[in-house]
Amino acid sequence: MSTSLDTGTVRIISGEEEHVASNYSPLPVVISRGEGVWVTDVEGKRYLDLLSAYSALNFGHGHPAILAAAHEQLDRLTLTSRAYHNDQLGLFAAALADLSGKDLVLPMNTGAEAVETGIKVARAWGYRVKGIAPDAATIIVADGNFHGRTTTIVGFSDDPTARDDFGPYAPGFVRVPYGDASAIEAAIDEHTAAVLIEPIQGEGGVIIPPEGYLRAVREMTTKNNVLFLADEIQSGLGRVGTTFACDREGVVPDVYLLGKALGGGILPLSAVVADRDVLGVIRPGEHGSTFGGNPLASAVGLRVVEMLASGEFQERATALGAHLEEKLRELVGNGVTGIRVAGLWAGVDIDPAVGTGREIAERLLARGVLVKDTHGQTIRIAPPLVIRATEIDWAVEQLKHVLGA
Structure with missing residues (x-):
């Protein structure tokens, strides 16, 4: 567990570890509030949610x-x-x-x-x-x-x-x-x-x-x-x-x-x-x-x-997904070995030389971006469909930084 977590966060996570069955291995962050594409932890730090609860939050937190x-x-x-x-x-x-x-x-x-x-x-x-x-x-x-x-x-x-x-x-x-x-x-x-x-x-x-x-x-x-x-x-x-x-x-x-x-x-x-x-x-x-x-x-x-x-969200996913794909493609060969994008849904394969998918997810967490790894070397990106292009740009910049860290 990261030593940067305050005692309140440690207490909450410790309570989970003691009393909740270990059927997940969550990232070391405790979320207490959410709005749109952003969530806030118990320490008041904000994060851009690029997981959307595995697409359950397509319309964002608290639409x-x-x-x-x-x-x-x-x-x-x-x-x-x-x-x-x-x-x-x-x-x-x-x-x-x-x-x-x-x-x-x-x-x-x-x-x-x-x-x-x-x-x-x-x-x-x-x-x-x-x-x-x-x-x-x-x-x-x-x-x-x-x-x-x-x-x-x-x-x-x-x-x-x-x-x-x-x-x-x-x-x-x-x-x-x-x-x-x-x-x-x-x-x-x-x-x-x-x-x-x-x-x-x-x-x-x-x-x-x-x-x-x-x-x-x-x-x-x-x-x-x-x-x-x-x-x-x-x-x-x-x-x-x-x-x-x-x-x-x-x-x-x-x-x-x-x-x-x-x-x-x-x-x-x-x-x-x-x-x-x-x-x-x-x-x-x-x-x-x-x-x-x-x-x-x-x-x-x-x-x-x-x-x-209304078709609004389908149109957003199409347009913003194309924007996301363009930004992610710039990373291929620079810490990323491949990408797959469908609308606002992307699988990003991480070069083992720069870390595992879990390690990249933890580095992104430290920079205020939430993603989740799967099958070792892949991270999934699935933001709420209400995300803006500028927020996508910022998230990809954080990914670029941790790939080169």
Whole structure:
């Protein structure tokens, strides 16, 4: 722990270390306030947030319109369970269905819940619609995937940190190389119910598949009567300059899995969105959640969808993402070995000669910039979509400095 931290900060961090399970390795900073793209720690130091809680804060900390929706609903009704109707869920579902061009919305809470729900829907569809033999349905997934950390999901991960020592694992998944459409086609057989992929792999380091990959997946799944499930939990809702990452190739999957930014950075909200011939296979009592579709989350989600419907945030992500890419490209060969940029989302590979991804993140922390490392040598940059070009410039200058330090 850094000796520059004051006794209050040390006490707070020590309290976490003593009483919070060690399932994360956070940077040594204690945040107490946030506004827009900036956060402030308990010592009063400000930081530019370039992580956005893994895209959950696409609209920044405390966006006034989202806060207003939450405050208004807090005074009225927060939870009923789905045992009753509430006056917000239908409005939210209709708006999200319209935004996505689909018929039905199944609301959940976390991204992992959305993925688990998508898996159940795909299997039920496989048995009830496609006619796959009982308990024989399979789902094709990709190497390098990150769909969450439930026991089912980590069972088809190839990341040993996520997977090791949590078995036995659920059967029914076939893993193929990411970005290789022909490998998916070769893996499809009479038992295949769905293909589940991230249009862009976020946790992997913003891994962007080859041009045409998503179109090929769409074509082969349609041809073989297989569902295409797109995990847009990190990549969707404006992050890459389009409403959904699949829009970059003009592709519409059978099922959208959404989360993170859908809750406006205020509370967990996720959803499975599909047409009636797919999502309609779920019957009353077969799946649910006490908090899924609660009126508070629905009111917040409705405001988020209304904001996305204007197109403003998608346009900002496109323009500012191009600006970010231009600035980052200047660093390639100067402490950076490669970059990958999609909208306001970038993976930056750090030259081992200047440090690990974690070391660069810690150096940036000391200069007032928050990023997070992944897979050893990569840092991810995903600022709130309300960031300004001048703030991007300043952040890249700090990165340039620590690379040369």
